[in-house]
Amino acid sequence: MSAEKPVRVAVIGAGMMGSGHASCVAQSARGELMAVADADLVRANKLADAHGAAAYAGHRELLAGEDIDAVIVCTPDWGHREVCIDAAAAGKHVLVEKPLAMTLEHCDAIIGACDEAGVILMVGQILRFDPRYAAVKEAVESGEIGDVSYVYARRSNTLLQPRRFEGKTTVLHYLAVHDVDWMLWAMGEPVTEVYAAASRKALTDLGVDDSVFLTMKFAGGAVGCIQVAWILPEQASHNLDAYLEVTGTKGALFIDTPNAGVRFESQRPSRIDTTYGFAIGGRTGGALREEVEHFLGCVQKGTAALIDGRQARAAVAVVEAAAESIRSDQPVRLPAP
Numbered sequence: 081m082s083a084e085k086p087v088r089v090a091v092i093g094a095g096m097m098g099s100g101h102a103s104c105v106a107q108s109a110r111g112e113l114m115a116v117a118d119a120d121l122v123r124a125n126k127l128a129d130a131h132g133a134a135a136y137a138g139h140r141e142l143l144a145g146e147d148i149d150a151v152i153v154c155t156p157d158w159g160h161r162e163v164c165i166d167a168a169a170a171g172k173h174v175l176v177e178k179p180l181a182m183t184l185e186h187c188d189a190i191i192g193a194c195d196e197a198g199v200i201l202m203v204g205q206i207l208r209f210d211p212r213y214a215a216v217k218e219a220v221e222s223g224e225i226g227d228v229s230y231v232y233a234r235r236s237n238t239l240l241q242p243r244r245f246e247g248k249t250t251v252l253h254y255l256a257v258h259d260v261d262w263m264l265w266a267m268g269e270p271v272t273e274v275y276a277a278a279s280r281k282a283l284t285d286l287g288v289d290d291s292v293f294l295t296m297k298f299a300g301g302a303v304g305c306i307q308v309a310w311i312l313p314e315q316a317s318h319n320l321d322a323y324l325e326v327t328g329t330k331g332a333l334f335i336d337t338p339n340a341g342v343r344f345e346s347q348r349p350s351r352i353d354t355t356y357g358f359a360i361g362g363r364t365g366g367a368l369r370e371e372v373e374h375f376l377g378c379v380q381k382g383t384a385a386l387i388d389g390r391q392a393r394a395a396v397a398v399v400e401a402a403a404e405s406i407r408s409d410q411p412v413r414l415p416a417p
């Protein structure tokens with residue numbers, strides 16, 4: 081399509097992330113928000129009305145009724161496959177939230193459908209659009225810290241996250257996939273072996289792990305460790321506590337995300353986001369906007385996305401190996417990509 085024509089977009093799943101994506105599209109010169117679908121029609125109507133878009137209760141009705149170029153899939157982790165496949169079959173470009181899917185079988189089905197339809201498949205691995213994580217990746221690639229010896233990441237959420245997903249996703253699929261994807265991207269080499277251990281104390285009623293420590297061997301000899309948990313108290317002042325450390329033979333790089341340079345004390349839990357989806361004068365900024373702009377630009381120009389289905393699948397493969405390692409209490413080797 082021509083570079084100046086805005087991309088006509090529908091958002092499917094009008095929850096937390098769908099609302100953010102919808103604002104980014106509606107405010108972009110590259111995009112036009114045409115419609116919103118949510119299994120909960122009240123939610124779909126509310127988000128659609130806020131942007132003057134049409135509302136649907138199902139993605140199939142939306143795909144049949146709307147003249148659009150692309151969809152942004154923001155259904156929960158377990159609901160990506162069907163929506164992505166139907167959208168691809170209808171010839172729509174797809175931006176799907178992370179993780180691509182919860183199993184490799186579902187990842188392959190989505191990749192296959194998008195390949196067959198000849199549409200772009202981009203996955204919302206947002207750390208690639210976080211300027212801090214992008215800068216550290218560039219510094220690693222430049223050789224500034226020498227040969228990477230180890231990479232360590234921590235990602236911790238409050239109990240609000242596992243409680244709202246009712247045991248249908250895991251801390252590995254929901255959180256670890258962020259850092260796994262970033263590490264694969266920054267290291268530029270595959271993971272060959274994974275060992276993981278988990279604890280279950282706070283979420284026994286949901287039947288999911290509280291926290292996972294995941295260690296990885298990279299093909300070039302470096303080691304990686306990712307520590308994820310989602311049991312911080314709901315009253316915690318940060319919804320997200322994340323940290324990254326990359327140490328090489330000539331130096332080290334660090335990211336400490338809760339220290340955003342702003343503090344807010346009040347009677348209620350209060351959080352200020354200065355990175356992912358903040359607003360200035362009502363205009364959304366941050367990594368989510370960068371991600372959406374990138375997708376819209378790829379659709380307009382017909383160029384490859386910074387994070388495609390196969391790269392996102394590689395992160396799911398590591399996460400799946402970690403889940404297998406927890407079950408078996410054994411290291412799990414990954415097949416060569």
Ligand SMILES: NC(=O)c1ccc[n+]([C@@H]2O[C@H](COP(=O)([O-])OP(=O)(O)OC[C@H]3O[C@@H](n4cnc5c(N)ncnc54)[C@H](O)[C@@H]3O)[C@@H](O)[C@H]2O)c1
Pocket residue numbers: 092093094095096097098117118119120123137138139154155156157159163177178179204205206254
């Ligand atoms: N990139 C990030 O930083 C980030 C942060 C949080 C969540 N996420 C991801 O975004 C996705 C959505 O998460 P969320 O927090 O917005 O969830 P959410 O529960 O707030 O919203 C999901 C919405 O999808 C709707 N839905 C479910 N199945 C549907 C279907 N088949 N058709 C239409 N609508 C359907 C639900 O009714 C709900 O309104 C997840 O995959 C999650 O992992 C990404």
